[in-house]
Each structure stands twice: as structure tokens, then as C-alpha cells.
Amino acid sequence: MRLYRAFPVFSAVFPVLYLAVTYFNLALITYFPTQGELHSLVQRAKEGPSMFWYGWILTAGIGAVAISAISLAVPERIGARISPGWIGVIAVGVMLVFVYLLRGWFLPSVGLILK
Amino acid sequence: MITALLLLHGLLAAALIGAITHQALSAWWPPRKPGGSLFTRFRAVSTASYTNSIIVLFVIEAFIGGVLLYPEYRITARLSLEDYRLLVPLGMFDLKEHFSTVALGLLPAYWYYWKQSPADRSAGVRRFLTTIICFVVWWNFLIGHFTNNIRGLEG
Numbered sequence: 001m002r003l004y005r006a007f008p009v010f011s012a013v014f015p016v017l018y019l020a021v022t023y024f025n026l027a028l029i030t031y032f033p034t035q036g037e038l039h040s041l042v043q044r045a046k047e048g049p050s051m052f053w054y055g056w057i058l059t060a061g062i063g064a065v066a067i068s069a070i071s072l073a074v075p076e077r078i079g080a081r082i083s084p085g086w087i088g089v090i091a092v093g094v095m096l097v098f099v100y101l102l103r104g105w106f107l108p109s110v111g112l113i114l115k
Numbered sequence: 116m117i118t119a120l121l122l123l124h125g126l127l128a129a130a131l132i133g134a135i136t137h138q139a140l141s142a143w144w145p146p147r148k149p150g151g152s153l154f155t156r157f158r159a160v161s162t163a164s165y166t167n168s169i170i171v172l173f174v175i176e177a178f179i180g181g182v183l184l185y186p187e188y189r190i191t192a193r194l195s196l197e198d199y200r201l202l203v204p205l206g207m208f209d210l211k212e213h214f215s216t217v218a219l220g221l222l223p224a225y226w227y228y229w230k231q232s233p234a235d236r237s238a239g240v241r242r243f244l245t246t247i248i249c250f251v252v253w254w255n256f257l258i259g260h261f262t263n264n265i266r267g268l269e270g
Contacts (some may be wrong), residue, residue, distance in 0.1 A: 008224040008227055010223045011223050011224030012224070014217075018216055033187070048190060049190065049193075049194075053216075057219075060216075084224070085243060087244065088243035091218075095214055098213040098214070102213075105205050105207075106202070106206050
């Protein structure tokens with residue numbers, strides 16, 4: 001039961017870390033799908049695309065596990081004061097930031113339609 | 116092999132979308148009395164019992180889509196979308212990838228509040244998290260199908 005207390009912390013921290021890791025491209029591994037090769041840290045492919053997504057998840061996951069583990073040291077009564085609704089607010093906020101960061105895919109097309 | 120995986124991905128997505136929609140509607144509008152209309156019976160499910168199935172289906176879907184299919188998409192379908200300058204579908208698919216990851220990270224809290232926390236104290240957060248995951252599942256389903264069928268739609 002005590003260990004489960006860290007689950008909401010993981011879910012609150014993971015989206016924020018994933019966003020930061022994606023934005024700054026801090027992937028722990030890079031996969032090259034054309035060659036089927038996996039390399040450590042961020043690497044650019046000489047040929048074909050590079051995939052950082054697995055590396056982003058790994059970095060954010062390790063960070064979120066570490067912070068969740070640390071949160072277990074915080075007394076339960078202090079954690080109980082924080083509304084669990086923040087987990088959902090953070091997730092929705094991160095999703096909206098991704099929409100903003102990826103706006104470049106949508107805006108040129110809107111421009112073409114208007115033209 | 117890719118076609119078989121894509122079919123399996125689609126079939127499991129249909130199961131997941133059914134389960135999460137049942138749970139979300141039942142969490143928001145629990146029926147006051149048994150029976151009634153089809154919509155009432157659709158909501159009259161044991162909501163908490165769906166939780167583990169939804170998590171298992173979501174993780175399997177993430178594995179099939181993210182690990183087995185995504186590299187193939189990256190070196191074939193995505194390059195075609197880029198060649199044809201289909202920017203909106205590319206952006207929507209990128210959002211699918213990020214939304215899925217955020218929802219994947221929400222699963223531990225989703226499980227905790229459905230399975231470990233008393234219903235009277237966590238009804239609100241249960242609804243909130245279930246709604247977010249439900250939205251992501253629907254987004255993934257629709258965008259996945261749209262991208263898969265884009266040759267016909269754009270042709």
C-alpha cells in the first residue's frame with residue numbers, strides 16, 4: 001500500500017519530464033529504423049531517419065521513477081494535502097503545449113487553404 | 116506481417132475504445148435504476164472492473180503501435196506523407212505519439228485511484244483521468260485510421 005502512494009507522483013511528474021526531454025532532445029537512446037540499430041544517447045543517422053521517441057520515454061521514465069521513489073520519504077499527511085486533480089491538469093497542460101509546439105505542421109496548411 | 120499487426124492493432128483498439136467509453140460514460144452518468152434504454156444499459160457497467168483490462172489493452176496497443184509498427188511507419192508511410200506535403204496528417208500523427216505517451220504515464224495514477232483509493236474520495240479524479248485517457252484512445256483510433264486510409268481519402 002505504501003509503495004502505491006508513489007503512483008500518482010509518477011503520473012504527475014512523467015508528462016512534465018517527457019515534455020522537457022522532448023523539447024531539449026535528451027534521449028538516452030536513438031534508434032535507426034532503416035539499419036535496425038540502437039545507439040546510446042542522441043545520434044544523427046548518416047542515412048535514413050533517426051528515432052528519438054524511445055529514448056525520450058526512457059529518460060522521462062527513469063526521471064519519474066527516481067522522483068516517485070524520493071516522494072515516498074515525504075510523510076503521507078503532507079502528500080494528502082495536494083489535490084489529485086493536479087495530475088489531470090498537468091497532463092492536459094502538457095498536451096496543449098505539444099499542440100502549440102507542433103503548430104508548424106498545421107499553420108502552413110491553413111495558409112494554403114486561405115490562399 | 117505488418118498488415119497482420121496493423122489488423123491486430125485495429126481490433127485491439129476497437130476493444131479498448133469500447134471498454135474506456137463504457138467506463139467514462141458510466142463514471143460521469145451512473146444510471147439511477149437498472150434496465151431502461153440502450154444508453155442507460157450502456158452505462159450500467161461495473162466501472163472499476165474495467166480498469167485492469169483497459170491498462171493491459173493500452174500497454175499492448177502501445178507496444179504493437181510504438182515498438183512493432185512505428186519504425187515501419189517512420190521509413191515508409193511518413194516519408195510518403197512528407198513527399199506529398201500532407202502536413203496536417205503528419206502533425207496529427209505526431210500529436211498521437213505524444214498524447215499516447217502522456218496517457219501511458221497517467222496509467223499508474225489511473226490504476227491507483229480506481230483500485231486503491233476509496234470511491235467516495237476519488238470520484239472526481241477518477242472521472243478526470245478516465246476522460247483524458249478516453250480522449251487519447253479516441254484520438255489515436257481516429258487519427259490512426261485516417262492515416263492508414265489517407266491514400267484513398269486524399270486520392
